[in-house]
Amino acid sequence: MSDVIYDVVVLGGGAGGVPAAIRAAQLGGRVAIIEAGEFGGLCMNRGCIPFCHMAEVSRIHGSLALGKEMGLDVSGVSLNYATFRKRQDELIRFMREGVIGMLNKRKVRIIQGKGKLVGRGKVEVKGDIISYRNLILATGAKWLKPDIPGMDLEDVVTTDYLLETESLPKRVLLFGTSPWLLEIAQFLHHFGSKVILATDGKSILSAENKTIRTRLAKAMKNQGIGISSRAQILDLSKKKDGLHVLLKVKEKEDTVVVDRLVMLKRGAALDGLGLSTVGLGGQGEYLKINDRMQTAVDNIYAIGDITRPEERHYSHAASAGGMIAAENAMGLQERCFDPRTVARIVFTQPQVACVGLTEKEAKKAGHEVMVGAAPLSMNPSGMILSQTMGLVELVSEKKYGEILGVHMVGDGVAEMIGQGILAMQMELTLEELARATFPHPTLSESLPEAARQAMGLPIYLP
Amino acid sequence: MSDVIYDVVVLGGGAGGVPAAIRAAQLGGRVAIIEAGEFGGLCMNRGCIPFCHMAEVSRIHGSLALGKEMGLDVSGVSLNYATFRKRQDELIRFMREGVIGMLNKRKVRIIQGKGKLVGRGKVEVKGDIISYRNLILATGAKWLKPDIPGMDLEDVVTTDYLLETESLPKRVLLFGTSPWLLEIAQFLHHFGSKVILATDGKSILSAENKTIRTRLAKAMKNQGIGISSRAQILDLSKKKDGLHVLLKVKEKEDTVVVDRLVMLKRGAALDGLGLSTVGLGGQGEYLKINDRMQTAVDNIYAIGDITRPEERHYSHAASAGGMIAAENAMGLQERCFDPRTVARIVFTQPQVACVGLTEKEAKKAGHEVMVGAAPLSMNPSGMILSQTMGLVELVSEKKYGEILGVHMVGDGVAEMIGQGILAMQMELTLEELARATFPHPTLSESLPEAARQAMGLPIYLP
Numbered sequence: 001m002s003d004v005i006y007d008v009v010v011l012g013g014g015a016g017g018v019p020a021a022i023r024a025a026q027l028g029g030r031v032a033i034i035e036a037g038e039f040g041g042l043c044m045n046r047g048c049i050p051f052c053h054m055a056e057v058s059r060i061h062g063s064l065a066l067g068k069e070m071g072l073d074v075s076g077v078s079l080n081y082a083t084f085r086k087r088q089d090e091l092i093r094f095m096r097e098g099v100i101g102m103l104n105k106r107k108v109r110i111i112q113g114k115g116k117l118v119g120r121g122k123v124e125v126k127g128d129i130i131s132y133r134n135l136i137l138a139t140g141a142k143w144l145k146p147d148i149p150g151m152d153l154e155d156v157v158t159t160d161y162l163l164e165t166e167s168l169p170k171r172v173l174l175f176g177t178s179p180w181l182l183e184i185a186q187f188l189h190h191f192g193s194k195v196i197l198a199t200d201g202k203s204i205l206s207a208e209n210k211t212i213r214t215r216l217a218k219a220m221k222n223q224g225i226g227i228s229s230r231a232q233i234l235d236l237s238k239k240k241d242g243l244h245v246l247l248k249v250k251e252k253e254d255t256v257v258v259d260r261l262v263m264l265k266r267g268a269a270l271d272g273l274g275l276s277t278v279g280l281g282g283q284g285e286y287l288k289i290n291d292r293m294q295t296a297v298d299n300i301y302a303i304g305d306i307t308r309p310e311e312r313h314y315s316h317a318a319s320a321g322g323m324i325a326a327e328n329a330m331g332l333q334e335r336c337f338d339p340r341t342v343a344r345i346v347f348t349q350p351q352v353a354c355v356g357l358t359e360k361e362a363k364k365a366g367h368e369v370m371v372g373a374a375p376l377s378m379n380p381s382g383m384i385l386s387q388t389m390g391l392v393e394l395v396s397e398k399k400y401g402e403i404l405g406v407h408m409v410g411d412g413v414a415e416m417i418g419q420g421i422l423a424m425q426m427e428l429t430l431e432e433l434a435r436a437t438f439p440h441p442t443l444s445e446s447l448p449e450a451a452r453q454a455m456g457l458p459i460y461l462p
Numbered sequence: 463m464s465d466v467i468y469d470v471v472v473l474g475g476g477a478g479g480v481p482a483a484i485r486a487a488q489l490g491g492r493v494a495i496i497e498a499g500e501f502g503g504l505c506m507n508r509g510c511i512p513f514c515h516m517a518e519v520s521r522i523h524g525s526l527a528l529g530k531e532m533g534l535d536v537s538g539v540s541l542n543y544a545t546f547r548k549r550q551d552e553l554i555r556f557m558r559e560g561v562i563g564m565l566n567k568r569k570v571r572i573i574q575g576k577g578k579l580v581g582r583g584k585v586e587v588k589g590d591i592i593s594y595r596n597l598i599l600a601t602g603a604k605w606l607k608p609d610i611p612g613m614d615l616e617d618v619v620t621t622d623y624l625l626e627t628e629s630l631p632k633r634v635l636l637f638g639t640s641p642w643l644l645e646i647a648q649f650l651h652h653f654g655s656k657v658i659l660a661t662d663g664k665s666i667l668s669a670e671n672k673t674i675r676t677r678l679a680k681a682m683k684n685q686g687i688g689i690s691s692r693a694q695i696l697d698l699s700k701k702k703d704g705l706h707v708l709l710k711v712k713e714k715e716d717t718v719v720v721d722r723l724v725m726l727k728r729g730a731a732l733d734g735l736g737l738s739t740v741g742l743g744g745q746g747e748y749l750k751i752n753d754r755m756q757t758a759v760d761n762i763y764a765i766g767d768i769t770r771p772e773e774r775h776y777s778h779a780a781s782a783g784g785m786i787a788a789e790n791a792m793g794l795q796e797r798c799f800d801p802r803t804v805a806r807i808v809f810t811q812p813q814v815a816c817v818g819l820t821e822k823e824a825k826k827a828g829h830e831v832m833v834g835a836a837p838l839s840m841n842p843s844g845m846i847l848s849q850t851m852g853l854v855e856l857v858s859e860k861k862y863g864e865i866l867g868v869h870m871v872g873d874g875v876a877e878m879i880g881q882g883i884l885a886m887q888m889e890l891t892l893e894e895l896a897r898a899t900f901p902h903p904t905l906s907e908s909l910p911e912a913a914r915q916a917m918g919l920p921i922y923l924p
Contacts, residue, residue: 015902019921019922026919049842049846049903052846052903053532056528056532056846060532060534061534069545069549070546071519071542071543071546072539072540073538073540073541074537075538076535076537077534078535080533080535081533084533087532087533091845094845095842098840102922315902316902316907317899338899342899343899343900353901378560380506380514380557381514383553384514385518412877415877415878415904415906416878416880417906418880418900418901418906418909419880419884421900421901422884422898425894425897426890428884432887435887436803436884437781437782437800437803437804438778438880438883439776439876440477440778441510441514444876444877444879445778459484459488459781462567
């Protein structure tokens with residue numbers, strides 16, 4: 001096989017690598033994809049998909065309260081984790097087989113094994129050398145464990161534990177800044193765990209608009225989930241009654257006793273890749289790329305989790321980056337990645353979905369900023385759905401009214417943010433959005449109303 | 463009061479009239495609004511809002527099946543109509559008070575009573591004469607009863623009956639072409655009624671793409687709802703065991719015995735308006751307007767249900783038209799209504815949401831048509847949600863790839879169609895939509911995938 005030179009070799013078969021390989025093959029390339037673990041990567045096997053599945057059962061369970069108000073009486077509600085796990089495992093297996101099927105259909109060569117760079121143009125997998133004209137690095141993330149006394153105790157786990165256990169822990173502390181932890185907190189809460197969520201950030205979702213994150217935090221607290229921000233873990237010790245976690249929260253120390261501490265922190269999976277053999281060693285915690293997804297080496301691209309700090313690790317960014325990398329590798333006219341239109345989504349109840357600049361970021365970027373907001377509690381569909389915490393907020397610049405950011409909290413906003421994404425992509429103005437005829441009664445109507453509110457001309461708001 | 467001349471008088475305080483009055487007041491106009499019945503009109507009091515509320519309890523009840531697959535066990539499920547009605551009545555009252563509050567806040571004079579045109583520039587209400595510079599007619603719809611033997615029997619009702627009754631009928635025949643009947647059929651089915659839906663159309667939602675309407679019909683039939691198309695009611699008679707309805711379905715006659723026959727057909731509420739006093743008499747079943755919402759008389763505008771045939775009676779079209787009429791009446795630079803971007807929505811399970819041209823309409827309009835489709839059963843979020851019937855379909859023209867129509871069936875598509883509406887409004891091409899980075903995992907991802915499929919370049923589809 002040593003005489004084959006692939007147009008594109010993709011290292012990593014996850015959310016970024018798979019569309020990269022397919023896109024390159026679509027463009028006529030001879031393509032190979034190398035995966036050490038399971039196709040579908042972190043997102044499909046141990047991230048977005050299982051967590052979204054968890055969020056969905058949480059949502060249905062949570063909607064029983066609204067149902068009751070509407071006359072739907074149920075008695076004897078119980079949640080069976082074994083049934084849930086079975087469906088989840090089958091779902092993921094089905095999706096994984098789908099991915100492999102698609103790769104085969106596009107005639108992408110599938111190579112199972114750990115790939116290692118061995119000089120320019122060459123990757124070694126289980127002793128075989130694979131030659132490439134272009135390489136797309138998409139090895140994703142690894143879990144990081146901070147250096148805290150007791151961190152190696154058995155009861156300190158990652159989220160992987162929740163996907164493998166037969167029964168869920170009764171008392172859980174979740175620690176980290178990942179939005180996934182918010183989804184997991186609600187899931188565990190619905191399944192009967194006592195949940196505390198602690199973050200070292202100044203709040204949950206600390207980078208988002210205050211209006212948005214405080215509404216989610218309030219909703220979660222109302223649901224009975226403990227939230228501690230500016231928290232640090234000082235010490236861990238296993239005792240008879242459980243895992244003792246010494247937490248420092250805003251200068252105050254306190255011991256929390258739980259059955260499991262779930263840590264979630266991702267780092268770029270760069271170890272053992274052989275980056276130095278191509279001159280990409282010593283770049284730090286993640287790989288640096290330009291907006292064409294190119295590393296410092298012309299024919300080596302990188303996408304997804306290995307390229308960006310933790311807070312921007314969205315699998316749709318990996319997919320979009322993957323397709324762009326493939327197009328550039330295949331010599332299509334120059335394709336660039338637009339990070340402005342990558343939405344930040346949390347599948348909580350209420351959901352959070354934001355795209356573009358926050359108010360603070362817009363001001364920092366030098367814009368004279370106009371903000372418009374429409375609470376979903378004043379939207380007809382929002383009233384039907386008792387969306388007391390919901391809000392749609394627009395950040396725009398004053399001169400042309402161009403929309404710079406769209407921020408939403410509310411049930412179902414993950415499907416509404418596409419409107420914000422298109423607004424950003426098409427450089428929509430407040431005036432244009434205000435003129436959009438959105439259907440009635442929907443939550444989406446709050447988008448044009450927020451635009452009108454920003455201009456001081458709301459129709460349905462005080 | 464005879465010396466006041468209003469800049470704008472709005473006749474009718476429904477989904478069209480209220481935003482028209484508020485917009486005119488916002489633009490500095492002296493405005494009065496005249497309403498004979500209840501503010502909020504058909505939509506709020508006897509249409510969209512109660513039917514959407516019904517759809518929501520149907521959705522929650524229906525989602526228990528998915529919940530069960532996910533490990534959510536419930537026993538003793540029952541639906542209490544009295545509780546549902548109480549919430550609904552309170553909700554509508556609250557919204558109605560909100561509308562009146564907004565009109566007061568904008569200093570719109572509220573006149574309660576039946577308005578009648580009495581020559582140019584004048585409307586009479588309870589003997590008072592109200593003078594106007596511009597008039598916006600927004601009196602909405604009335605129910606129509608076809609001329610069939612037995613149509614006056616007590617058991618033949620309109621949908622209003624369902625909003626007033628204390629207990630729901632056990633056996634119901636719904637007859638008509640209105641999308642509302644589809645929502646009501648599912649609602650009654652969830653509340654335990656045996657439901658047959660009959661339409662004189664060639665199918666339910668006969669104007670929509672076949673792919674879309676057949677999926678909804680199949681889903682409803684699977685749920686246990688009888689559907690008859692090309693149906694006619696020949697005769698009605700009351701007997702001991704119920705109302706006997708002689709139906710002719712595709713040349714075959716059959717008698718159906720039910721407790722209630724619900725008829726739903728709307729006509730423009732033109733009666734007794736005094737249209738002939740301003741030269742607008744004899745226009746037929748509804749008022750003709752131009753795209754500025756102007757009637758044949760320059761300073762008289764008309765919006766909403768009184769202006770259009772039944773199938774396009776969407777309250778968001780009335781609202782949009784109302785704002786445009788107000789702007790034109792107040793002398794803003796010429797504002798036009800764009801019917802292309804008015805979405806057609808049905809709050810069924812699965813929902814239907816379509817905007818723009820169907821494939822047939824696009825071909826008829828002379829376009830060389832490209833169609834792209836992405837089934838939600840192959841979308842990751844769709845798999846999580848068991849969206850077996852879901853589909854996103856795009857109709858575009860070949861030359862520039864401009865998107866001409868967006869068609870969806872699936873749970874939650876009513877909140878997704880805003881993406882289609884913006885695509886139409888901004889004249890988005892397939893290429894541009896294909897490049898949109900939509901969040902993962904969401905149903906919305908099927909939009910760019912359908913765009914890629916139309917171009918023959920799908921990433922995640924076979």
